Amino acid sequence: MDVEKSKSAKPHYHGHRQRLRDRFIKGGATALADYELLELMLCMAMPRGDVKPLAKSLIAQFGSFANVLAARPEDLKTAKGLGDAGIAAIKIAEACALHLSRERAMELPVIASWEQLIDYCRARIGHLKNEELHLLFLDRKNRLIADECHQHGTVDHTPVYPREVIKRALELHASALILVHNHPSGDATPSKGDIDMTRKIIDAAKAMEITVHDHIIISRAGYNSFKTLGLI
Secondary structure (H helix, E strand, O other): OHHHHHHHOOOHHHHHHHHHHHHHHHHOHHHOOHHHHHHHHHHHHOOOOOOHHHHHHHHHHHOOHHHHHHOOHHHHOOOOOOOHHHHHHHHHHHHHHHHHHHHHHHHOOHHHOHHHHHHHHHHHHOOOOOOEEEEEEEOOOOOEEEEEEEEEOOOOOOOOOHHHHHHHHHHOOOOEEEEEEEOOOOOOOOOHHHHHHHHHHHHHHHHOOOEEEEEEEEOOOOEEEOOOOOOO
16 A cells, blocks of 8 residues: 555655746746746756756856856756756747847837836847847837847957948848947946947948947946947
C-alpha cells in the first residue's frame, strides 16, 4: 500500500507551482518576486523538476531578471540545468516584451509619449553587451514608422554615412527621425564621436527637410538626451 501511495504521490513542487500561478493570476507580476516570475516562466517549458533553484541561479549569474531575458542564447547555454526549452521560453518572453513596448510606442506621437519611448529604447538595447545605433523613423504626426539597427560597433570607430541614413528615411517616407544608441559601459555621456556624427546627420537631414528630433544614449544606469543637453 505504501509503495502504491508513493507512486501516485505528486512531487512537492506541483503544489508550489499551483500556488505561484494562483498568486500571479490574482495579483499580476507585482505579486511575485523576480525569481518567482522567472520560475513560473520556466516551469511552463520544463514541466518536470523543481526549477526554483535554476531561476535563482540565473538571476545571480546574469545580475537581474531583465538581464536574464536580454541574455544571448549562447550565454544562456552556459547556465547549468537550462536546456533549449527553457532558453526558448526566456527569449519568447523577451520578444513579447519588446513587441508590447513597440506597439505602445507606435500608438501615440513619440514626442507626446516620451516615457514610453525611453522604456522602449531601454528594453530594445539597454542590456546589450555590444554597442548598436538604431534609427527611429517617424511620420508627419511623429508616430513611429520603423526602428532599424543601422550600425554595430562604437560610433567612434565605425563610420556612419549620413547619406545612407537620409536615403533610408526617404525610402520610408519619414519626415523625422530619432537616433538611439547604447553605451554598454554604463556611462551615458556622449562622446566627441557621438556629437560629431549627430551634427553631420542633422546637416544632411536639413537639406532634405527631415527633422532630427533627438539623439538618445541608453545605458543600464540611465540615459541622456542630446536635446536636453542642448546639443541639438
